[in-house]
Amino acid sequence: MNTTSNNIFSLDVSYVKQFQNQLLTWYSENKRSLPWRENQDPYRVWVSEIMLQQTRVDTVIPYFNRFTELFPTLQDLAYADEEKVLKAWEGLGYYSRVRNLQTAVKEVCESYGGKVPDTPKEISGLKGVGPYTAGAVLSIAYGVPEPAVDGNVMRVLSRILLIEEDISKPKTRLIFEKAVRELISHEDPSSFNQGLMELGAIICTPKSPACLLCPMRELCRGFESGRQRELPVKLGKTKVRKAKMVAGVLMSEDGHVLIHKRPSEGLLANMWEFPNTEYVGENKLAEISALESYVEEQVNYEVTLEEKAGYIEHVFSHLKWEIHIWQGKINSMAEDGLLPDDWKWVSVDELDAYPFPVSHQKIIRLIKEALIG
């Protein structure tokens, strides 16, 4: 029964057994009914796990329902037009997630006969499937006893087991995976992993954990020592860079608007936008000249910016855009057929067919309000 010195968690057999019983009982009685819990279809489980990365359950639910209705099977997604896929993801953020997912789903069709692989090695090789997602899909869809360590699991276990390592360091995840391997139920890995996350989402919350309602209270070393609020340890700061941007709503004589498809890599990859560029300076002249030269360089159009149409702020995880919006018109156009593939003239109604990031959806709103008002 005694713990060995090389076991840093001091997890004896009876502790593990109690841990599993308490968690699994609580989960079976308290789990939320969510769309992706209707069945264990590996494709649906996979889609949900990708959507849930850094994204709240309440946000994901409507997206998941729409997405699985548009692309009911893995094959439907594999053969779908990328533009349509991005459109279904519009507003969810981290758009590389869905481009990687479609890449991975194609790989499953080509290399695995359309069946989502059920081994750690194979599934981890798929684009966009990291350590967490691999473990989540394997355990939930296939019942494989693999750890699925996300932010919830690190928070919950750091408190229960009093682990004080800095969870912002990548290596720290390995410590929690080791802990889960010792604790996980081999009878029901799916409920065990989901139970840990559910506990983190409902009871063991970041700011004010509901310890008095917690089924794990008697097993919790953090609660025992009154230090649950100090955990998990998370160091490191995030700085948000500010970028002054100028964007143009440029109209042709027949009422079309100029839009641009962003490059296939980097921020908001493959999403559409209104022509815009970062600028330096303080006054309107700086805004105007920056946008004018940008448009001229990109598509060889000469533009006249007529009036300021608005100002928008948009905050990303690591960046803040301060967007000054100008309305203008095209003076001289290059020959019609010379517009590059990633530039388009579209009517205002047609804008709805293209995937725009939220920052530029705000500009669309301005356009429509101006047309109505």
Next chain:
DNA sequence: AACCCGTGGTT
């Protein structure tokens, strides 16, 4: 390892 990659809710 450190930085990039979105968005919306909470405190």
Next chain:
DNA sequence: TAACCAAGGGT
């Protein structure tokens, strides 16, 4: 309100 946070992964 600014900072923090959410079922992370790629490079």
